[in-house]
Amino acid sequence: MNASLPHNGCDTLMLGFDYELRRRGFAGNSCQIVLELSAAVDPVRLEQRLAELAGQHPILRSRPARGLKPRWKPTRAMPRVRVHERRAGLPQRLFNEPLDIHRGELIRFDLIERTLIFTWSHALMDAKSAEYFLALVGGDHLSCPETDQDWYAQRARRAGGLRARGRQAWRELERLDQFRGALPVSLATRRQPVAGRMNYQVIALCPEDSTRVRGHAARMCGFLGDTNFHLAATLVELHRLHQRAGCPTASYVLPIPVGLRPKGTRTPLFSNQVTMILHQFFPAQLGTMEQAIDAVKTGNAACLRGDFMDAGITLGQLFRGLPLPLYMRMIKHELRGEICSLFFGDAGAVDPELESFLGAGIEGFAHVPAVTVPPGAGVVFSRFRDQLLFTLVYAEGTLRNGEAGEFTRHLRERLLDP
């Protein structure tokens, strides 16, 4: 396995977000998976497993090296496992504790009795990889079949030579330019959060309610319509939140992550094989769920029909060698300082191999994402066994007293009674 792997366009985007978050006093673009286990795990055994994996895959202890050919450079750091006594507010504090990525700390494990918090740098891997990595670390067989294949980079090359790729990337820039005609303004831009702290709310629906939501999704969005349904509900509630907060905006721009690994493979594991398709929605499209669903479906088909997914990938790949301050200026330039109105993600069903961890049963699961400021808020859905979950993340000050609880309550109600 090549110890010095290149960053693709999405790895660079994640590093850019990391740079931006740290610059504004946040922990960076690191995410967590929280497992509630049936028994505490042995930290020594976990450390041994991680040391073995870090030996096989030096990327796990690498630092980002920027330049014209940005890549990972191995260091001598080893993944840490820390054991804590349970006390109030500890998980929240750990979620806000940065990884030292420039010294090779790309993952970290924190154990609080039967709670396991796995923190990973999003520049290293995406959420689906993180789930599978956790399944490998905690599973019976410690083998991690990694490849050098990069679906993201491969997709960017499909446009042809440099000139053809430039033309394709330009089309995406022109599409984004049009968004400025109805400029989105996020709550974070209106309210300027300064505290440097992210807050989280994880909502887990019971199996009966989760089945009900799936039924609504199938009825209103059709076959395989769960993500569209979750997105439409989030959009309607985001619009209502802006209205209640007295922060009108001409449009909402949301990035919809799309996984690029072909079905049937999980490799490459240590890489972001995701692209973000930016969609613009207008307040007039978000009055009802039916309107929002129609807008989501039309937007998805238009993006794929116009090849804008590939155009975005090509753009990301072409600019990955820029210094991060310049890169982030370029990202924010399109929407005059905004990146989007709200981060939305739907990780779908949790990796089925994540059944147990070092012999302990998994009784609870949650994704805890990071989000840039602006937009300062995000919603990520996932499904663990027969339960639908969603996590709201927001920078302190983006949502005010009671607004976060109100938003998650309304979103839950919207999902159950669209």
Add this chain to the structure above:
Amino acid sequence: MSDLTHVQARLLEFLRGEVFSPQTAVSGDTDLIASGFDSVSLVSLLLFIERTYGLWVPEREITEATFKNTRALAAVVVRLLDERQSAS
């Protein structure tokens, strides 16, 4: 080659090249959903059918039964093409 065989072959070619990994064996009877086919794959496949046959599969046909496997999907595409031809 019958229409059905031809359509199925084109659909399989697309699925093997664009949706599934080279390690995944996809045949006419492969359960697409169990193999990881998702909402983005669905839209990509619908757009491929539109580009190839000038046919947008109507909402009422986009069901689990239609996308169960390539054989079932090819049958629906052929029926829709026949219906279009009869109507014209």
